[in-house]
Amino acid sequence: MSDTPADPGFVHRFEPGREPDRAPLLLLHGTGGDEHDLIPLAERLAPDAAILSPRGKVNEQGLTRFFRRSPNGVWDRDDFEARTLELAGFVRQACAAYRLPRPIALGYSNGANIAWNLLLKAPDLLAGAVLLRAMLPFDPRPLPDLRGVPVLLIAGTDDELIPVERAGLLAALLGEAGADVSYEALHAGHGLTAQDLALVGEWLATHR
Numbered sequence: 001m002s003d004t005p006a007d008p009g010f011v012h013r014f015e016p017g018r019e020p021d022r023a024p025l026l027l028l029h030g031t032g033g034d035e036h037d038l039i040p041l042a043e044r045l046a047p048d049a050a051i052l053s054p055r056g057k058v059n060e061q062g063l064t065r066f067f068r069r070s071p072n073g074v075w076d077r078d079d080f081e082a083r084t085l086e087l088a089g090f091v092r093q094a095c096a097a098y099r100l101p102r103p104i105a106l107g108y109s110n111g112a113n114i115a116w117n118l119l120l121k122a123p124d125l126l127a128g129a130v131l132l133r134a135m136l137p138f139d140p141r142p143l144p145d146l147r148g149v150p151v152l153l154i155a156g157t158d159d160e161l162i163p164v165e166r167a168g169l170l171a172a173l174l175g176e177a178g179a180d181v182s183y184e185a186l187h188a189g190h191g192l193t194a195q196d197l198a199l200v201g202e203w204l205a206t207h208r
């Protein structure tokens, strides 16, 4: 861990990398997680990368998230949009304070869902994104121009929370916006598998 910028806005962890010119990783945890959760994964898959890892600000009955949803699971669209912009502001400020180039987001579940909206609402913010168990529950058009932005999206065909067809819709939508999308649907549930890790490691090795 290292110094924090004057007004970070989000509780977060920052780990300096050993390759300052390569893209840092913006880690976005799942529901019930925190800023520490994905760090071992990132350190294993991209050991030299700088890491910026904020904690979501929403508390859902004790579970930390990046945006609100109703008790029956429906996303609060206004909150989703506002929290996306707030998170984008944090990323910009933290990257300036820590002197980081544009990060690649690595999000899991709820964190992957806010990551794709960062791509749509702040298209210059990220150098790419790894979206693990993300989904598209509504049509977010109009789309920005995401040409040249690499995205890896990995779904689980037996995911009990994320219907795999909604992950497929997200892959198609990001492709429609021009992103360079790699989409994989694994025989897996909501939890990550060794195959996820292998795919993410390979992808990061060629896209960072």
Ligand code: MLT
Pocket (backbone or CB within 6 Å): 030, 031, 069, 109, 110, 111, 113, 161
């Ligand atoms: C979400 O709300 O982002 C998704 O349903 C995944 C999750 O349960 O966190």
